[in-house]
Amino acid sequence: MRVAMIGTGYVGLVSGACFADFGHEVTCVDKDTGKIAALGRGEVPIYEPGLTAMVAANARAGRLKFTGDLAAAVKNADAVFIAVGTPSRRGDGHADLSFVYDAAREIAAALDGFTVVITKSTVPVGTGDEVERIVREARPDADVAVVSNPEFLREGAAIRDFKHPDRIVIGTVDERARELMRELYRPLYLNRAPILFTERRTAELTKYAANAFLATKITFINEIADLAEKVGADVQEIARGIGLDNRIGEKFLHAGPGYGGSCFPKDTVALLKTGQDYDAPLRVVEAVVAVNDARKRAMARKVSAALGGELRGKTVAVLGLTFKPNTDDMREAPSIPLITALQDMGAAVRAYDPEGMQQAKAHVSNVTFCDDAYACAQGASALVIVTEWEQFRALDFERLKAAMARPLLVDLRNIYAPEEVRRAGFAYESVGRGKK
Numbered sequence: 001m002r003v004a005m006i007g008t009g010y011v012g013l014v015s016g017a018c019f020a021d022f023g024h025e026v027t028c029v030d031k032d033t034g035k036i037a038a039l040g041r042g043e044v045p046i047y048e049p050g051l052t053a054m055v056a057a058n059a060r061a062g063r064l065k066f067t068g069d070l071a072a073a074v075k076n077a078d079a080v081f082i083a084v085g086t087p088s089r090r091g092d093g094h095a096d097l098s099f100v101y102d103a104a105r106e107i108a109a110a111l112d113g114f115t116v117v118i119t120k121s122t123v124p125v126g127t128g129d130e131v132e133r134i135v136r137e138a139r140p141d142a143d144v145a146v147v148s149n150p151e152f153l154r155e156g157a158a159i160r161d162f163k164h165p166d167r168i169v170i171g172t173v174d175e176r177a178r179e180l181m182r183e184l185y186r187p188l189y190l191n192r193a194p195i196l197f198t199e200r201r202t203a204e205l206t207k208y209a210a211n212a213f214l215a216t217k218i219t220f221i222n223e224i225a226d227l228a229e230k231v232g233a234d235v236q237e238i239a240r241g242i243g244l245d246n247r248i249g250e251k252f253l254h255a256g257p258g259y260g261g262s263c264f265p266k267d268t269v270a271l272l273k274t275g276q277d278y279d280a281p282l283r284v285v286e287a288v289v290a291v292n293d294a295r296k297r298a299m300a301r302k303v304s305a306a307l308g309g310e311l312r313g314k315t316v317a318v319l320g321l322t323f324k325p326n327t328d329d330m331r332e333a334p335s336i337p338l339i340t341a342l343q344d345m346g347a348a349v350r351a352y353d354p355e356g357m358q359q360a361k362a363h364v365s366n367v368t369f370c371d372d373a374y375a376c377a378q379g380a381s382a383l384v385i386v387t388e389w390e391q392f393r394a395l396d397f398e399r400l401k402a403a404m405a406r407p408l409l410v411d412l413r414n415i416y417a418p419e420e421v422r423r424a425g426f427a428y429e430s431v432g433r434g435k436k
């Protein structure tokens, strides 16, 4: 099957490479000419484990191509995916759909023969209706079906998630489109990944409901962590105690600095706007957004409190900048408001991240970027773990102690056992684990 993937970002590139790996002929399109040129040279512009090798293998086999020429890619395609960004609209938090609608207009002009146009971007309920209206108005003659197929992959584990999804959600009642989508995903279907066929609006809302639920789970355990800290209980044990209950489940119960990333923050806010527009306010999600926002600066206060309430003239070392490990994505990373707040309180900030420093430079200023964790710790009065990269899980405490002005570890991801750190001669603060 011939596929055109419009938008070659985290989702478009991973999806395109995986579809090519299934044996489909995929053309990835992007209007960012620098990105297309880099991909043409075999350079993958994002960090995602396994992606460079998969892109190279499929490009070599002639199944994966890159172009800026949307019209040619669409003309030849049986399936056209829209995988462009849907960021928060400045000012009101609604999803900015201008990239989706621009893509729809360009696609419409190039349609040739029966084509299924599939929205993979996360888009509010009713966007598929608007995409269909745009296409039919521009091309009343076109033989087209517009489908919603939200993507649930996680950055850092994107290939695995795409190839072994918990489910595939496909929103369309058009029988020809359903048949084509079944064919496209057949390799996964054979692996027994459940395919859920729904109406288009249901598929669109399913994506937002999933993200809002996960954000709620994280925020819930974060609030329990705050309480646990005050009453001398351990949130890690509580998370295990509730997570083993099958009705709750263990995932997304890790207390930390609050959720960030390219999806949860914008998708929760966009869902609230949809709720308001339809007079169905989502009060639980409203609270989640507010609690998570407040948490960002609270983490800086935690560091300050661990240093006796005074950060002026002190250096803080931050380990991990990306919103989670195994990605270079800095969008809405909790490290950004943390660093800004630490600087507001008078601290000098040093930082190290294995993959995210280049992107981080666009989000924070006056930070000394370092080559590794030990260089980062140099002269610091506190070492703060913000992102739980594997390489931070077995730090050499003797080396750190020698480098630091004062041995204090603030572990915002609870990756260390308190006794272990204290035995190494460090003062230790974590999230939601009352002093033991």
Ligand SMILES: NC(=O)c1ccc[n+]([C@@H]2O[C@H](COP(=O)([O-])OP(=O)(O)OC[C@H]3O[C@@H](n4cnc5c(N)ncnc54)[C@H](O)[C@@H]3O)[C@@H](O)[C@H]2O)c1
Pocket: 006, 007, 008, 009, 010, 011, 012, 029, 030, 031, 032, 035, 070, 083, 084, 085, 086, 099, 102, 103, 106, 120, 121, 122, 123, 151, 152, 153, 154, 155, 262, 263
């Ligand atoms: N990143 C994730 O983990 C993730 C997971 C699930 C769903 N999503 C959703 O998928 C969508 C894409 O997210 P992303 O993180 O891949 O975004 P991204 O910003 O990494 O990539 C979007 C790409 O689309 C390109 N683009 C925009 N308009 C275009 C046009 N008219 N023609 C060609 N290219 C165009 C941009 O140049 C950019 O390269 C969003 O709606 C997001 O919410 C993302």
